[in-house]
Amino acid sequence: MNPILKAENLSHVYGVGTPFEKVAIDNINLEIHENEFIGVIGRTGSGKSTLIQHLNGILRPSSGTLYYDGEDCWAKGFSRNALRFNVGLVFQYPEYQLFEETVEKDIAFGPKNMGLTQNEIEKRVAESLRFVGLDDSVRTASPFELSGGQKRRVAIAGIMAMDPKVLILDEPTAGLDPRGRDEILNKIADYRVEKKSTVILVSHNMEDISRVCSKVLVMKDSRVEMFAPVNEVFERSAELCAMGLNVPQVTRIFLSLKEKGFDVPTSIYTPKQACDAVMKLMGGGER
Amino acid sequence: MSAIITAENITFRYSEGKDIIKNLSLEIEEGDFVAILGHNGSGKSTFAKHLNAILTPSEGKVTVAGLDTSDDNNLAQIRRTVGMVFQNPDNQIIATVVEEDVAFALENLGVEQNEMIRRVDEALETVGMLKFKKHSTTQLSGGQKQRIAIAGVIAMNPRIIVLDEPTAMLDPQGREDVIKTVKKLNEQGVTVVLITHYMDEAAQAKRVVVIDEGEILIDGTPHYVFQNAGLLTSVGLDVPQSTSLMFLLRRYGVKVPLAVLTEDECISVLSDILTRKNAT
Amino acid sequence: MIKDITLGQFFPGNSVIHKLDPRVKIILAALYIAFLFVVQTAVGYAFAIAATLVFVSLTKIPLKMYLRGLKPLLFILIFTALLNVFYSTGEPLVEFWIFKITADGIKNAIFMILRIFMLVIATSMLTYTTSPIVLTNGLERLLSPLSKIKVPVHEFSMMMTIALRFIPTLLEETDKIMNAQKARGADFETGGLIKRAKALAPILIPLFISAFRRADELATAMECRCYTGSSEGRTHLVSYSMSGRDVIALIVVICMIAIAVLLNYVRFFGF
Numbered sequence: 001m002n003p004i005l006k007a008e009n010l011s012h013v014y015g016v017g018t019p020f021e022k023v024a025i026d027n028i029n030l031e032i033h034e035n036e037f038i039g040v041i042g043r044t045g046s047g048k049s050t051l052i053q054h055l056n057g058i059l060r061p062s063s064g065t066l067y068y069d070g071e072d073c074w075a076k077g078f079s080r081n082a083l084r085f086n087v088g089l090v091f092q093y094p095e096y097q098l099f100e101e102t103v104e105k106d107i108a109f110g111p112k113n114m115g116l117t118q119n120e121i122e123k124r125v126a127e128s129l130r131f132v133g134l135d136d137s138v139r140t141a142s143p144f145e146l147s148g149g150q151k152r153r154v155a156i157a158g159i160m161a162m163d164p165k166v167l168i169l170d171e172p173t174a175g176l177d178p179r180g181r182d183e184i185l186n187k188i189a190d191y192r193v194e195k196k197s198t199v200i201l202v203s204h205n206m207e208d209i210s211r212v213c214s215k216v217l218v219m220k221d222s223r224v225e226m227f228a229p230v231n232e233v234f235e236r237s238a239e240l241c242a243m244g245l246n247v248p249q250v251t252r253i254f255l256s257l258k259e260k261g262f263d264v265p266t267s268i269y270t271p272k273q274a275c276d277a278v279m280k281l282m283g284g285g286e287r
Numbered sequence: 288m289s290a291i292i293t294a295e296n297i298t299f300r301y302s303e304g305k306d307i308i309k310n311l312s313l314e315i316e317e318g319d320f321v322a323i324l325g326h327n328g329s330g331k332s333t334f335a336k337h338l339n340a341i342l343t344p345s346e347g348k349v350t351v352a353g354l355d356t357s358d359d360n361n362l363a364q365i366r367r368t369v370g371m372v373f374q375n376p377d378n379q380i381i382a383t384v385v386e387e388d389v390a391f392a393l394e395n396l397g398v399e400q401n402e403m404i405r406r407v408d409e410a411l412e413t414v415g416m417l418k419f420k421k422h423s424t425t426q427l428s429g430g431q432k433q434r435i436a437i438a439g440v441i442a443m444n445p446r447i448i449v450l451d452e453p454t455a456m457l458d459p460q461g462r463e464d465v466i467k468t469v470k471k472l473n474e475q476g477v478t479v480v481l482i483t484h485y486m487d488e489a490a491q492a493k494r495v496v497v498i499d500e501g502e503i504l505i506d507g508t509p510h511y512v513f514q515n516a517g518l519l520t521s522v523g524l525d526v527p528q529s530t531s532l533m534f535l536l537r538r539y540g541v542k543v544p545l546a547v548l549t550e551d552e553c554i555s556v557l558s559d560i561l562t563r564k565n566a567t
Numbered sequence: 568m569i570k571d572i573t574l575g576q577f578f579p580g581n582s583v584i585h586k587l588d589p590r591v592k593i594i595l596a597a598l599y600i601a602f603l604f605v606v607q608t609a610v611g612y613a614f615a616i617a618a619t620l621v622f623v624s625l626t627k628i629p630l631k632m633y634l635r636g637l638k639p640l641l642f643i644l645i646f647t648a649l650l651n652v653f654y655s656t657g658e659p660l661v662e663f664w665i666f667k668i669t670a671d672g673i674k675n676a677i678f679m680i681l682r683i684f685m686l687v688i689a690t691s692m693l694t695y696t697t698s699p700i701v702l703t704n705g706l707e708r709l710l711s712p713l714s715k716i717k718v719p720v721h722e723f724s725m726m727m728t729i730a731l732r733f734i735p736t737l738l739e740e741t742d743k744i745m746n747a748q749k750a751r752g753a754d755f756e757t758g759g760l761i762k763r764a765k766a767l768a769p770i771l772i773p774l775f776i777s778a779f780r781r782a783d784e785l786a787t788a789m790e791c792r793c794y795t796g797s798s799e800g801r802t803h804l805v806s807y808s809m810s811g812r813d814v815i816a817l818i819v820v821i822c823m824i825a826i827a828v829l830l831n832y833v834r835f836f837g838f
């Protein structure tokens with residue numbers, strides 16, 4: 001199967017020729033396939049945000065090529081606007097981009113720019129409200145009267161309404177409380193299943209990623225350090241820790257136990273896995 | 288020890304709205320480190336704003352170091368006694384140079400120049416930002432900005448510092464640095480009130496007060512509070528993974544204590560049961 | 568990108584000029600401008616150019632940085648120079664159609680260009696060697712006597728300080744919002760005037776809302792740090808005291824004016 005997005009030797013340098021010149025991403029090679037659910041993790045400044053802003057053509061690579069569905073996105077005649085509709089990008093704190101008088105008008109902004117018919121727009125608005133779990137009654141409300149969590153959902157719905165093949169979300173759970181975070185993550189997961197789309201989720205939180213994603217992309221110092229299924233990445237948990245990433249508490253606990261000489265697995269990242277591992281070690285006889 | 292903050296049966300509502308805080312009473316001891324935990328919209332931030340008279344109760348009374356917050360004559364004294372740090376680091380930094388921002392409160396208070404220079408340096412040293420003294424505030428990371436905001440507050444030598452979700456907008460590194468700084472302040476004798484929805488931060492406090500729907504749901508040491516995992520999840524909060532693990536092990540009949548919060552505690556419990564197992 | 572624009576250009580450094588008291592620097596810049604208007608003869612201009620070059624070299628900032636500041640003015644410079652050349656009285660050197668070019672006209676044009684050049688260099692020197700915040704402080708101190716006659720000097724300087732602090736933040740925010748709307752297919756680049764003006768709403772509305780929210784939060788934070796809005800009883804972290812360096816600089820510039828006045832009586836081939 002052909003990758004839906006492919007980066008070939010992609011590099012981006014900010015402020016070329018100034019004293020502030022900085023390589024943000026360095027020679028990235030990457031293939032993203034349809035219907036994958038990818039988590040992107042890395043420390044601040046590792047190049048995550050720069051990378052995802054290339055994937056929908058907001059940033060132009062300094063060198064290298066980005067392919068969408070096999071086509072060079074910066075070749076002559078390629079429509080970047082179409083790329084933005086196909087690769088939807090939800091920025092960090094997206095609620096700060098809301099501007100319309102009503103929720104439905106705001107969500108309709110993207111579809112309108114796509115030139116869809118009024119009927120189709122209506123359909124998209126209703127559908128994406130359902131995807132983010134907002135009641136139909138908020139349609140005519142002003143987005144500025146909603147709570148923080150609801151505003152976030154409206155903003156995400158605004159991108160979902162464009163029906164992108166690939167949905168990218170930059171820290172969609174930042175600042176939300178545990179319940180808000182879980183709800184949004186679940187909605188995104190459901191959306192992907194129903195739409196059969198590709199989802200890329202950027203997060204500082206390894207627990208979030210491990211809960212919903214199937215693959216993890218680890219960025220370090222402007223490069224891709226790892227790109228593998230979740231369990232394979234956690235098998236290298238000692239490296240993740242050494243990189244200063246925020247690994248789950250149980251992962252750190254099991255790494256310490258291993259160091260103390262206990263024969264425990266170190267690719268643990270949920271309490272459930274931890275419990276199973278302990279029970280197995282104890283012979284499982286105590287049930 | 289004596290209470291430095293007392294809230295007596297306070298209720299708060301915006302003019303016509305519903306009650307955001309409902310008949311809440313709370314005493315905080317001098318030198319304590321209290322985490323106020325609650326989900327977004329629980330009323331925890333509204334409560335925090337009562338502690339230095341940004342808001343005053345619709346009913347009831349808040350006293351800070353013996354000063355009634357509803358009395359306007361006390362305002363200046365209350366602001367010196369209670370330092371506030373807010374969520375968005377960008378919206379509380381006033382000056383473009385680090386040291387000038389830290390000095391802002393002292394300039395307002397009319398502190399004499401030599402004394403001011405000394406206190407600015409001291410505050411920057413405490414938050415570990417002394418070497419950024421002459422830097423521009425706009426080029427700092429979120430965590431660094433937040434530590435500058437803390438320095439700007441502690442330069443006033445307040446007896447209490449209230450932090451209203453200071454880490455909500457920070458990356459993991461920034462969060463860790465801020466919490467370390469907060470703990471250090473408490474060790475130096477400052478009473479700390481930390482408003483948060485991160486349970487791992489609350490777990491590091493000496494006392495945790497969980498607020499839900501404007502009322503106190505549960506109040507006690509972190510070990511006591513987090514044992515009530517079911518109650519916490521029912522109001523949209525989390526417990527540390529260590530605590531969840533203990534609950535799961537209990538369910539399988541393994542005899543482990545439930546009051547396990549930190550990594551170290553969990554490691555020692557697990558190595559204990561695994562060693563015992565190997566011995567038999 | 569928008570955030571690449573650098574505002575209030577300041578080149579940090581340690582030169583003699585950098586170290587001058589900001590109040591003195593503001594006064595010096597004013598005196599220097601006065602000096603440029605006193606100069607009227609070729610000899611005087613030669614003297615002024617020499618003096619300017621000496622000051623530029625003292626700042627240790629390359630001359631080309633100063634010349635860069637002249638670029639946007641080039642058009643106005645040429646335009647006014649031409650006006651001077653063509654519309655002046657005196658004996659014409661060349662005459663055609665309605666134009667006549669006189670020796671006086673050429674002289675005036677050259678002098679005027681030189682004067683504007685040096686004016687720009689002098690003001691650039693002030694902003695290049697003084698950080699915006701120090702400049703604001705200097706202005707506040709210098710103007711503080713005016714507060715006695717109810718001029719809101721302190722308020723003005725606080726506004727300047729906050730504006731300087733928030734300009735980079737708001738520029739960055741504009742950039743973010745623009746990208747977010749572009750990701751929703753917003754088009755800011757094509758179409759007629761009305762279409763483009765309309766296209767700005769998705770940027771301006773969120774930007775205003777955010778600016779008001781920031782202002783609100785900042786006001787609370789300032790109050791929490793004991794700001795009362797008045798300058799009464801306020802002290803300052805940074806104080807400025809005039810040193811020998813400042814006194815010498817003042818004397819030098821005053822002498823320059825005196826020399827310039829004298830030089831006006833020295834003529835060189837009648838110029």
